[in-house]
Amino acid sequence: MGTTLRSTDDMLNASVTYGPENVLLFDTVGNTTAANTTSGYVSGRRFPTPYTVPSLGAGVTAGLYCTARAIIRQNETSTIVGFETLLGTLTVNGNSFAAGSSMPTKTVEGTSITTAAICSFMVATTALGGATTPTVTITYTDQDGNTGNSAALTTPSNPTVNTAYTISPHLASGDTGIRAVTNMSISGGTSGVLKVYGLLPIIVVTHIGSQSESQNDVISTPITIWPAAANDIIATYNFGSTTGTDLALMLYALADN
Amino acid sequence: MGSISTRSDIFKRQAQGYGVVSPFLLTGPGATTAAAAASGSISVKLLMNSLGTTYQGTLIPLQLPAGLTGPLRTVHSIGGCTSGRTVYLGIAYKMGTLDLTATGDKFTADSATFPVTRTVFGAATTAVNLLPVLVVTTATTVTAPVIILKKSDGSAGYTNQAGSTVVGTRSMTFPANATALSSAFLLPLEFGDSAVQKITNIQVTTAATAGAATIYGVEMFSAAFTSVNSSPAEGTAIDSVFSGLAMDDIKPAVATSGTATTYLVGVSLNANSESNLPCTGVFSTVLDS
Numbered sequence: 001m002g003t004t005l006r007s008t009d010d011m012l013n014a015s016v017t018y019g020p021e022n023v024l025l026f027d028t029v030g031n032t033t034a035a036n037t038t039s040g041y042v043s044g045r046r047f048p049t050p051y052t053v054p055s056l057g058a059g060v061t062a063g064l065y066c067t068a069r070a071i072i073r074q075n076e077t078s079t080i081v082g083f084e085t086l087l088g089t090l091t092v093n094g095n096s097f098a099a100g101s102s103m104p105t106k107t108v109e110g111t112s113i114t115t116a117a118i119c120s121f122m123v124a125t126t127a128l129g130g131a132t133t134p135t136v137t138i139t140y141t142d143q144d145g146n147t148g149n150s151a152a153l154t155t156p157s158n159p160t161v162n163t164a165y166t167i168s169p170h171l172a173s174g175d176t177g178i179r180a181v182t183n184m185s186i187s188g189g190t191s192g193v194l195k196v197y198g199l200l201p202i203i204v205v206t207h208i209g210s211q212s213e214s215q216n217d218v219i220s221t222p223i224t225i226w227p228a229a230a231n232d233i234i235a236t237y238n239f240g241s242t243t244g245t246d247l248a249l250m251l252y253a254l255a256d257n
Numbered sequence: 258m259g260s261i262s263t264r265s266d267i268f269k270r271q272a273q274g275y276g277v278v279s280p281f282l283l284t285g286p287g288a289t290t291a292a293a294a295a296s297g298s299i300s301v302k303l304l305m306n307s308l309g310t311t312y313q314g315t316l317i318p319l320q321l322p323a324g325l326t327g328p329l330r331t332v333h334s335i336g337g338c339t340s341g342r343t344v345y346l347g348i349a350y351k352m353g354t355l356d357l358t359a360t361g362d363k364f365t366a367d368s369a370t371f372p373v374t375r376t377v378f379g380a381a382t383t384a385v386n387l388l389p390v391l392v393v394t395t396a397t398t399v400t401a402p403v404i405i406l407k408k409s410d411g412s413a414g415y416t417n418q419a420g421s422t423v424v425g426t427r428s429m430t431f432p433a434n435a436t437a438l439s440s441a442f443l444l445p446l447e448f449g450d451s452a453v454q455k456i457t458n459i460q461v462t463t464a465a466t467a468g469a470a471t472i473y474g475v476e477m478f479s480a481a482f483t484s485v486n487s488s489p490a491e492g493t494a495i496d497s498v499f500s501g502l503a504m505d506d507i508k509p510a511v512a513t514s515g516t517a518t519t520y521l522v523g524v525s526l527n528a529n530s531e532s533n534l535p536c537t538g539v540f541s542t543v544l545d546s
Contacts, residue, residue, distance in 0.1 A: 034308070041306055041320045042280050076339060076537045078280045108272040109265040116274025143274025168277060173324030176544055177274020201278055204539040208337040222333045222498035223541070224268040239280035240307075240537045 002061050002256035005225065011066075011254055018060055018255035025051055025251075027236070030244040032163040033124075038154035040166035042239050046123045046197070047247050048162050050084060050235040053228045062227030062256040068203040070236070071248040077240035078206045080119060081249065082199035083226055084235035087120070088181030089196075090136070092128055092189040102141075102180040103198050106226055116143040116177030117198025120167040121237060124159040124194055131189030132157045138167065138184050138196055143177030158192075164237055167196070200226050202234065202251075227256060259327060259545035264498055267332060267543050275544040277329065281319050281336075283344070283523040283536040286312040286439030289393075295430040301390050301441035303349055303473070304523035307535055312439065318520035319346075319540075321507075328506035328545040335494040336482035336538025344482055344523040344536050348509050349473040350387060351518040352456050354394075357402045357468030362409050364459035364472065369517040371474070372416070372454035373510035385510045386418040386452035387474030388524075389444035391429075396438045397468035401431040406444060408458035415446070416455040423447055428462065436468070444472070476510065477524055479503035482538060507542065 004014040014020075027047040035043045053063055070079050086100035103115040122136060135154045141147045149172040153165055168176070181196050201223060228234075236249055261267055270276060284307035292300045306317040321329065336344060350373055356363040372384035406414030406425030413422035427445040446453070456472055482493045497504045509519040523536055 036308060037317060041308070041317065042282050044280065076282070076337075076535045078282075078335070078537045078539050080278070080280065080539060103274075106272060109268050111269055113269060113272045115272050118271060118274055118276045119278045166279065168279060168322050169320035171322045174322075174326065176276055176322050176325065179274065200272070201541075204278070204333075204335050204541070206335055206337040206538050208339055208537075221494060222264070222267065222496055224272060237280075239539075240282040240535070 004064060004254050004256045014254045014257065018057065021063060021253040023051060023251040025249040027247045029162050031160065032242045033156050033159040034242050035165055036156060039156070040153065041169055042166060043242050044121065044164035044166060044237055044239045045162050046121065046164045047236045050233045053230055053232040053234065055230045059257055060255040062229065063253045064225050064256050065202050065228060065251055065253045066225060067252040069250040070205050072207045072238055072245055074207060074238065074241050074243060074245040076208065077238050078204065079236060079238045080199065080201050081203045081234060081236045082119060082201040083228065084233045085198045087178065087196045087198050088184050090184035090186060090194045092131065092186055092192040092194065095185055097184045099182065108224055114179065115200060116179040117200070118168065118177045119199035119201055120178050121164045121197050121199065122153060122167055122194055123164045123197060124161055124192060126193040127161040128158045128192030129190050131186065131192065134189050135187040136184060136194060139182050140178045141180040141182060142175045143179065145179065147182065149175055197235065199235065199237070202226065228253070261543065261545050267498060270543050276542050277321055278539065278541045279320070280539050281537070282307040284312055285525065289440040290433050290437045292442050293432040296432045297429065297443040297445060299443055300527050301443060302525040302527065303390070303392065303441060304344065304525055304536060305520070316520055318522055321521065325508065325544060329508045329542045330504035330506055330545055331478065331497040332504065332541040332543050333494065333496055333498065334482060334538060334540040336536055337493065338536040342525050342527055344525050345477045346507065346540065347475050347477040347522055347524040348507070349475050349520045349522050352472045352474050355391070355459055355470040355472055357397060357461060357465050357470060360461050360464050362458055363461045364456065366457070367518065369512040369515035371513060373512050373517055375506065375510040384420060384454045385476055386454060387476055389446070389453045389456060390441055390473045390475050391444055391470045392441040392473060393436055393438055393468070393470050395467055395469035397431055397434065397436045397465040399434055399466035400463060401434050401436065402461060402465045402468055403428050403430045403463035405460050405462060406456070407460055409460050412458065414456065414458045415453045417446070417450040418452040418454065420454060423450065475524055478505040478507060
């Protein structure tokens with residue numbers, strides 16, 4: 001853990017010395033499939049073009065994404081932007097599972113922590129076909145390192161591409177987080193791909209009005225400032241609507257030394 | 258004592274996977290009958306988890322993972338509506354049902370025994386003070402019912418915030434002969450009382466031809482958001498850690514016996530019965546051990 005977050009002056013010094021990163025991203029998502037009581041309760045979608053943290057210069061140990069601004073043209077929705085880890089992939093044709101990565105180890109408040117995702121989503125990265133109200137069983141390692149627990153989601157038929165379902169209401173009793181996914185299986189279907197992502201939240205915002213923007217200042221909001229490594233993925237999820245929309249996302253990061 | 262004693266502990270616990278960060282979309286029942294002076298003046302809406310835009314006949318509360326042990330403490334919430342209002346996060350405990358179609362003692366208490374309790378100021382099993390809310394579950398017809406918090410024989414109707422039993426003297430008249438489904442009002446307490454720990458009796462002194470209600474005790478938390486009715490409308494963020502210092506445990510309090518039926522909801526206290534508009538947001542909590 002570096003010195004950037006020790007004080008406001010340290011933050012200013014980091015900005016001047018190393019140069020901040022300003023990122024502007026545009027993305028679009030089409031219509032998606034609604035959630036129901038067996039698939040996350042709140043309709044969600046993943047914008048399909050995430051951002052990759054670039055390489056860090058000499059003397060820089062991490063990027064600190066402190067402020068973000070999201071503009072979404074969809075009234076009465078909420079957005080979570082976070083560091084995303086692909087935990088597992090299920091290819092429906094053949095019911096074939098491929099493990100992804102485990103949630104990363106991050107230094108938080110000076111302590112090295114094996115993270116577990118308290119935000120996790122199942123996303124149709126390719127639309128499903130031939131899947132009539134399928135049940136997807138996700139076997140995972142929980143926040144305590146216990147293996148073999150499972151979550152079962154029964155979705156509407158044939159979720160469209162980029163539909164995202166919240167997993168946490170369906171975790172095994174007593175669980176709140178996922179460290180890793182060890183298996184996925186589906187009850188039926190002929191095509192499509194489902195992926196489970198774990199998210200470490202950077203910002204949460206709401207959008208009110210037909211063209212709404214929200215700013216989240218992480219410094220003054222009780223959200224963890226995660227140290228970002230080169231090639232970390234930042235993804236955006238929006239909730240509360242199934243109507244296609246656009247995203248303009250601005251990220252501002254300081255360098256940690 | 259739990260595992261959280263510093264702000265740093267909060268972020269570490271969340272990073273380790275102990276907590277819930279969840280989006281929500283709340284909706285209310287749409288246009289209802291506004292409260293009038295004789296029915297408490299304040300209309301209440303219990304906002305439930307929305308599936309689409311329809312208020313679900315089978316109520317769906319905000320969802321949490323099941324079987325959590327230890328307090329689940331609020332960290333941060335952000336939310337907004339396109340109508341100016343304040344929405345509080347709260348738990349509605351079902352206290353019983355009320356038949357409005359005949360006069361007499363028509364309250365049927367829920368099987369769970371009240372009060373519900375939690376640890377307050379270090380004292381375990383402290384009775385929780387609840388806001389008494391009546392929600393119409395069958396619209397009334399022909400006659401506006403009148404109710405009073407007592408038994409017809411003159412015995413007590415509720416236990417107040419001090420733990421004393423109270424014989425109600427103040428009546429409530431429903432605001433319309435046809436009071437709409439899902440209209441909700443605050444029950445009339447005696448002057449000087451602010452909450453109930455338990456409701457034991459409700460006397461119907463004037464009945465309707467049709468009508469029924471459910472009685473909830475609502476525990477309101479500090480986490481909330483306020484929407485400004487401006488153009489464009491804006492949402493707000495509530496910080497329970499740095500600025501609020503009010504990290505409520507949003508797991509339900511425990512009934513004296515039995516298991517209370519509970520709903521984690523948004524509570525809107527408005528002066529009128531405006532058509533419901535959805536409320537969107539994200540809440541963040543940390544699971545203490």
